[in-house]
Amino acid sequence: MKQILLIAFIISQVVCCPQIYAQENENNTEKEASLEQKKEQIIAEEKEALKKEVLAINERFNNGEITSEESDRLKDKAAEIHALNIENKIAILENSIALSERGETYKDTVDIYGEEGKDLSRIEIQFFDEEDSMIEISTGQQKKYDKRTRSHLLMAFGFNNAIIEGQSINKSPYKMGKSKFFEIGWTWSTRLLEDSNNIRFRYGFAFQFNGLNPTDNKYFVQDGELTYLEEFPGSLTKSKLRMDNLVVPIHFEFGPSKKIDKGNYFRYSTRKKFKFGIGTYFGFNLRTRQKLKYTEDGSKRKDKITQSYNTSNLIYGLSSYMGVDSFSIYVKYDLNRIFNEPNRKENNISLGLRFDL
Numbered sequence: 001m002k003q004i005l006l007i008a009f010i011i012s013q014v015v016c017c018p019q020i021y022a023q024e025n026e027n028n029t030e031k032e033a034s035l036e037q038k039k040e041q042i043i044a045e046e047k048e049a050l051k052k053e054v055l056a057i058n059e060r061f062n063n064g065e066i067t068s069e070e071s072d073r074l075k076d077k078a079a080e081i082h083a084l085n086i087e088n089k090i091a092i093l094e095n096s097i098a099l100s101e102r103g104e105t106y107k108d109t110v111d112i113y114g115e116e117g118k119d120l121s122r123i124e125i126q127f128f129d130e131e132d133s134m135i136e137i138s139t140g141q142q143k144k145y146d147k148r149t150r151s152h153l154l155m156a157f158g159f160n161n162a163i164i165e166g167q168s169i170n171k172s173p174y175k176m177g178k179s180k181f182f183e184i185g186w187t188w189s190t191r192l193l194e195d196s197n198n199i200r201f202r203y204g205f206a207f208q209f210n211g212l213n214p215t216d217n218k219y220f221v222q223d224g225e226l227t228y229l230e231e232f233p234g235s236l237t238k239s240k241l242r243m244d245n246l247v248v249p250i251h252f253e254f255g256p257s258k259k260i261d262k263g264n265y266f267r268y269s270t271r272k273k274f275k276f277g278i279g280t281y282f283g284f285n286l287r288t289r290q291k292l293k294y295t296e297d298g299s300k301r302k303d304k305i306t307q308s309y310n311t312s313n314l315i316y317g318l319s320s321y322m323g324v325d326s327f328s329i330y331v332k333y334d335l336n337r338i339f340n341e342p343n344r345k346e347n348n349i350s351l352g353l354r355f356d357l
Helices: 002-016 018-062 068-101
Strands: 124-128 134-138 149-164 180-191 199-212 218-223 226-231 235-254 258-261 266-269 274-296 299-306 314-324 327-334 346-356
Touching (some): 149 199, 149 327, 180 235, 180 346, 199 274, 218 235, 218 274, 235 314, 274 327
Antiparallel strands (some): 124 134, 149 180, 149 346, 180 199, 199 235, 218 226, 235 274, 258 266, 274 299, 274 314
């Protein structure tokens, strides 16, 4: 019932006082942004303070003032203290918010106004010091002893072209340096072995954008079931066919890791380690569009034509990558034809850089 009354109140405000409502909405947005900025500032300040303490501890260890075990103990203690600092300072902010929403203030609290922010009771920050030692700040609940699955942002880009049946890629009708691809998505990595992180199973989803730029002032023409290149009647400054795909990539990743044991929990780190991945992907085509730029009667024109161009609806292929840390050389090859039969057989191929962040 309270939710219904609240919705009715909001609707009445929008209908009767749109300008006031817009102003209030803008103010709330500014307050939320201010709140998040202050929380981020707290985390940044504590993280920087912890880094300085770790550097000081490392200096004492290098000077022979303390042992390796004492160095690790001091680092863990410093991380615990700054984790509590973050937790307590954020609690002060959230309590100040709760007071302000009830129209109350307290002279020793921080002057913050706005809606209560998201739950930050489980903050985990990971970084490496100058000696490549992993330091973690974690607030709230106790760390999970063994975390077998981690998530990553996937981003890749590079050159795109086509393997054409009975024709050398050197004679491709598509420009080598101008035809490009871009890929972005989200993946998860799960350790497969109980006592080793040498084999990981990676899976997720990604958007692929494959572009083909024809040579010799040509563009794509769709005539029924046929799609072919034809000389453009004017002077083209740009001709590009782009296929937008949604795919599910699946890879097995191999490579060494460093085990970091903190006593009450442990983690595997692939920082600065070699890795090799091989796998497949499958999905479907979301859209195919041709973009043309040219000059007509002294005026610059730009056309964007969206139609099927007889491109394949199902996307599936093989992909592999090899690199160090988050950086890799990346290659992928579509097993499906670019253009459906009875068109000639062409398969998309891409080579570029991949980042798992």
